[in-house]
Amino acid sequence: MNIKVFSGNANRALAEEICQHLEIELGKANVSRFYDGEFNFQILENVRGQDCFIVQPTCPPVDSNLMELLIMLDAFRRSSAKRITAVIPYYGYARKDRKDKPRVPISSKLVANLITEAGAERVLLLDLHASQIQGFFDIPADHLFAAPVLVGYFQNLGLQNLTVVAPDPGGVERARAYAKRLDAELAIIDKRRDADRLGEVEVLHVIGDVEGRTAIIVDDMIDTAGTLVKAAEAIKRNGAESVLASATHALFSGPAVDRVEASPIKEVIVTNSIPTENSCRSSRVKCLSVAGLLAEAIKSIHDETSVSKLFI
Numbered sequence: 001m002n003i004k005v006f007s008g009n010a011n012r013a014l015a016e017e018i019c020q021h022l023e024i025e026l027g028k029a030n031v032s033r034f035y036d037g038e039f040n041f042q043i044l045e046n047v048r049g050q051d052c053f054i055v056q057p058t059c060p061p062v063d064s065n066l067m068e069l070l071i072m073l074d075a076f077r078r079s080s081a082k083r084i085t086a087v088i089p090y091y092g093y094a095r096k097d098r099k100d101k102p103r104v105p106i107s108s109k110l111v112a113n114l115i116t117e118a119g120a121e122r123v124l125l126l127d128l129h130a131s132q133i134q135g136f137f138d139i140p141a142d143h144l145f146a147a148p149v150l151v152g153y154f155q156n157l158g159l160q161n162l163t164v165v166a167p168d169p170g171g172v173e174r175a176r177a178y179a180k181r182l183d184a185e186l187a188i189i190d191k192r193r194d195a196d197r198l199g200e201v202e203v204l205h206v207i208g209d210v211e212g213r214t215a216i217i218v219d220d221m222i223d224t225a226g227t228l229v230k231a232a233e234a235i236k237r238n239g240a241e242s243v244l245a246s247a248t249h250a251l252f253s254g255p256a257v258d259r260v261e262a263s264p265i266k267e268v269i270v271t272n273s274i275p276t277e278n279s280c281r282s283s284r285v286k287c288l289s290v291a292g293l294l295a296e297a298i299k300s301i302h303d304e305t306s307v308s309k310l311f312i
Contacts, residue, residue, distance in 0.1 A: 002050060002051055002302070003022060003024060003050075003051050003053065003298065003299075003302050004024075004027045004045075004047055004050045004051065004052045004053070004081075005018060005019050005022065005024065005026060005027055005052075005053045005055060005298070006026070006027035006029055006043070006052065006053070006054050006055070006072065006076075007026060007027075007029075007031075007054070007055045007056065008031055008041075008054070008055075008056040008065065008068040008069060008072055009031055009065070009068060010056050010057050010058070010059055010065040010068065010069075010274070010275075011055065011056075011057050011059070011089065011272070011273075011274055011275055012026075013272070013275070014055060014057075014089065014272055014273070014289075014290075014291055014294075015055035017272075017289060017291035018055060018087075018291045018294050018295045018298065020291070021291055021292050021295035021296075022295050022298065022299065027043070027045060027047075027052075028043075028044040028045045029041065029042060029043050029044055029045075029072075030042040030044060031068070039064075039067060039068050039071050041068070041071050041072055041075055042075070043075055043076065043079055047076060047079050047080070047081045048079065048080040048081070048082075049080070049081075049082045050081055050082055051081075051082055051083050051085075051302050052076050052081040052082075052083065052084050052085070053085045053087050053124075053298050053301075054069065054072050054073065054076065054084065054085070054086050054087060055087045055089070055294075056068060056069040056072065056086065056087070056088065057088055057089040057090035057091075057092075057273060057274050058088060058090065058091060058092035058093070058111070059090045059092065059249075059251070059273075059274035059275070060251065060253070060274075062092040062093065065092070066092060066093075066111065066114075069086060069088070069115065069118075070114055070115070070118040071118075073086060073115065073118035073119035073120050074118050074119050076119060077118075077119030083121050083122065084119055084120055084121050084122075085120065085121065085122040085123065085124055085298075085301060086115055086120040086122070086123045086124070087123075087124045087294060087298065088115075088123060088124065088125055088126075089125075089126045089273035089274065089290065089294065090126070090221075090249050090273045090274045091108070091111075091125055091128055091129070091133065092111065093107040093108050093110075093111045094108050094128055094129035094130060094133055095108075095129055096108055097109075097129070097130040097132060097133055097136075098130075108130075108133050108136060109136045112133070112136035112137045113136075115137070116137060116138055116139055120139060121139055121140075122139055122140045122141070122142070122301065123137055123139065123140075123141045123142070124141075124142050124144065124294070124297055124298070124301065125141060125142065125143045125144065126143075126144045126145070126146060126248065126273055126290065126293075126294070127144070127145055127146050127220050127248040127249065127273070128143060128220070129220055129221065130170075131143065131173075142297060142301065142307050144293060144294070144297055144307070144310055145177075146248040146271050146273070146290050146293070147174075147177060147178060147181070148293065148310065149271060149288050149289070149290055149293060150178075150218075150246045150248070150269055150271070150288065151178055151181045151182060153246075153269055153286075153288055154178075154182055154216060154244075154246075154269075155181075155182065159182075159214050159216075160214070161212065161213045161214055161241075162179075162182055162183075162184035162185065162213065162214050162215075162216065163179075163184055163185040163186070163187050163208065163209065163210050163213045163214070163215050163216070163240075164176075164178045164179040164182060164184045164185070164186055164187070164215075164216050164218055165186075165187045165188070165189060165206075165208070165210070165215050165216065165217045165218065165231065165235060166186070166187070166188045166189065166218065167189050167191070167217055167218075167219050167227050167228065167231045168188075168189060168191050168227070169188060169190075171218065171219055171220070172186075172188055174218055174219075174220065175188075175218045178216070178218050178246075182216075184216070185208065185209060185213070186208060187206055187207060187208025187209065187210055187215070187235075188206075188207040188208060189206060189207075189231045189234060189235075190205050190206075190207055191227065191230065191231070205234070206234050206235060206238045210235050210238050210239065210240040211238060211239035211240070212239060212240075212241055213240055213241060214240070214241055214242050214243075214244070215235045215240045215242070215243050215244070216243075216244045216245065216246060217231050217232060217235070217243065217244070217245040217246070217265075218245075218246055218247075219245070219246075219247045220247060220248055220249060221247055221248065221249035221250075221251055222245075222247045222249070222250055222251060222252060222256060222268070222270065222279075223251045223252075223253050223256065224253050224254045224255060224256050224259070225252070225255070225256035225257075225259040225260050225263075226259070228245055228247075228259075228260070228263075228265070228268075229259045229260065229262075229263040229265070232245065232263050232264050232265045233263070233264060235264075236264045242266050243264055243265050243266060244265065244266055244267050244268070244269070245265050245267075245268045245269070246268070246269040246270070247268070247269075247270050248270070248271050248273055248290075249270070249271070249273050249274055250270035250271070250273075250274065250276055250278070250279035250285070250287070251274065251278070252278035252279040252281075252282075252285075253278070256278070256279075257278065257279070257281045257282045260282050260284055260285070261282055261284065265284060266284070267284055267285075267286060268282070268284055268285045268286070269285075269286050269288060270285060270286070270287050270288070271287065271288050271289065271290045272287055272288070272289050272290060272291070273290055293310060296310055297310055
């Protein structure tokens with residue numbers, strides 16, 4: 001198999017697991033840092049004419065991991081790799097995908113430009129915060145979803161009387177896809193953020209039937225868990241029997257773990273798109289692997305076959 005997979009420091013464990021699925025060795029490279037903090041990178045094997053995949057989520061510390069990705073891309077371009085694909089399981093700066101206020105940047109477009117200019121010829125993305133970010137790239141972009149992994153877990157639980165809940169109107173499309181696969185009802189949380197208190201969320205009401213049912217809150221990421229916990233509390237107030245949650249990207253920043261532990265949420269299902277040290281501090285969090293999904297996508301890209309079979 002003429003595939004080379006390399007990794008930066010962001011999530012080496014995921015890259016190694018992807019290589020296990022592909023039955024290849026992780027590419028050899030120096031991924032150290034100078035004493036002043038600058039990233040020092042060198043490819044330690046020949047990649048001329050090779051199909052190279054660089055696994056590097058731009059998760060916290062976002063700026064550091066993004067810079068690593070850009071430097072690695074430049075190194076592969078200058079080493080005459082046949083094709084360079086940036087595998088980005090978590091895309092940082094995705095929340096700034098439009099001008100929603102005066103005089104603000106569209107950071108996700110800027111990052112897409114940087115990745116392209118650095119040398120990426122293709123990107124492989126997973127559960128973007130906003131699907132339109134695919135269009136910010138002027139190179140081919142394959143956008144995968146973790147739904148096959150997460151939905152499969154819930155199917156195996158054999159839960160009855162299910163309602164899938166979107167934590168905000170923007171997540172309805174994702175929640176609807178889960179509800180269809182799980183043969184469940186759909187509900188939506190109507191929320192409003194407090195402009196004077198960054199990150200604070202006030203839940204107004206639940207649109208849909210959750211009374212006496214098992215509710216599964218579906219989101220793309222959990223950051224401080226403010227939205228998630230407020231949603232769970234609203235669902236419980238509306239008579240839900242139990243509340244579970246799922247998210248692809250487990251950031252779990254700041255008070256997230258404490259909030260989940262003190263919430264009515266029975267279990268939170270996440271993936272290893274980013275390192276899970278923070279999320280795994282809670283006994284209520286279960287992590288599933290997306291390595292197999294990404295490995296299949298990498299193989300399909302290399303073989304020039306369709307990746308649509310991996311979509312939900």
